[in-house]
Amino acid sequence: MKFRRTAALAAAATITLSLTATACGSGSDSDxxxxxxxxxxxxxxxxxxxxxxxxxxxxxxxxxxxxxxxxxxxxxxxxxxxxxxxxxxxxxxxxxxxxxxxxxxxxxxxxxxxxxxxxAHQDLLVRSDDNSIKDAKDLNSKKLCSVTGSTSAQNVKNDFAPKADLQEFGGYSECLTGLENKAVDALTTDDDILAGYAAQKEHHGKFKLAGLKLSDExxxxxxxxxxxxxxxxxxxxxxxxxxxxxxxxxxxxxxxxxxxxxxxxxxxxxxx
The missing domain is CATH 3.40.190.10 (Periplasmic binding protein-like II)
Incomplete structure (x- = not known):
């Protein structure tokens, strides 16, 4: 009788410990x-x-x-x-x-x-030595870069420069590399994003914002x-x-x- 009672208590303790561990695990997940x-x-x-x-x-x-x-x-x-x-x-x-x-x-x-x-406002980032792009319509016949899934480049093509040669890459970093290497002529997206790139130490003096407010974002x-x-x-x-x-x-x-x-x-x- 005493053995059965001890075994029952041990089993109850095991169940309690198991439930506590489960609860802790799920709590950690939900946090x-x-x-x-x-x-x-x-x-x-x-x-x-x-x-x-x-x-x-x-x-x-x-x-x-x-x-x-x-x-x-x-x-x-x-x-x-x-x-x-x-x-x-x-x-x-x-x-x-x-x-x-x-x-x-x-x-x-x-x-x-x-x-x-x-x-934010859509703008253009160009090379600092490029003075040929002062307006969005100047992108006609030039290579314009943006990222896949972004509306920025499509906005430019639809509203400002229908003849722009649109290049879409997976990320802005790829566009920036293309701009630096002259594979593209301009990168378009929101001005805060462009400012962030231009402000990086390794890019000082290489790029400039065109200063256009092409849209409200x-x-x-x-x-x-x-x-x-x-x-x-x-x-x-x-x-x-x-x-x-x-x-x-x-x-x-x-x-x-x-x-x-x-x-x-x-x-x-x-x-x-």
Missing amino acids: KIRIGIKFDQPGVGLKTPDGKYTGFDVDVARYVAKELGYDEKDIEFKQAPSAERENMISRGDVKFVVASYSINDERKKKVSFAGPYLL NYGIGIKKGDTELQAKINKALEKMVADGSWEKAVKANFGPANYKNEPAPKVTEKS
Whole structure:
């Protein structure tokens, strides 16, 4: 009788330990958050050779994650190429995407947005010794580079330079190499991204911004379609970031070295 009671107690203890271990394991999982960012955009979203993450989007992502209740150590950044952002959100690969992600009607058919959190303008980056491109129409018969999945180059072809020879690469770094090697004549995307590249030490004096405001690009945080609860929480975090001065601090830290003339923080408009 005593043996049976001891065995029962031991079995109960084993079950308790097993349940505790399971609970701990699942709690550890739920404490993590995966966020999509760019890995190759200096000043915006960059993974450095030593494995650190820097840039304005990264600062925004960390601030929002903190407001959602996550510690910095629990953030897992995932690379979000332009052409894969909607897929990553739809599949649930990430909780949200902060990756120079312009809000537009076409994208809103597949995902929802919170924000916006930055107003940028499309511009051109050219070689510093090239004075032949002063206007977007000057790109006719020239080679124009942008990344696959970006709307920037298509905007130029549709609205300004229909005869431009469009070259699409997988990342902006490839476009930049092509620009430096004279394989392309101009790189087009948002001015904050271009300023980030031009500000890198290794590129000082090589490139310049054309200074054109070809479009208004309201950056939003991409989330799963119809997730109004997360949208409201992120919007609240973004408004707090502006109000407490963290937004302005992040702008100066990431874009200041390039003398980037940023617009004021935009009002949050993406609400359901």
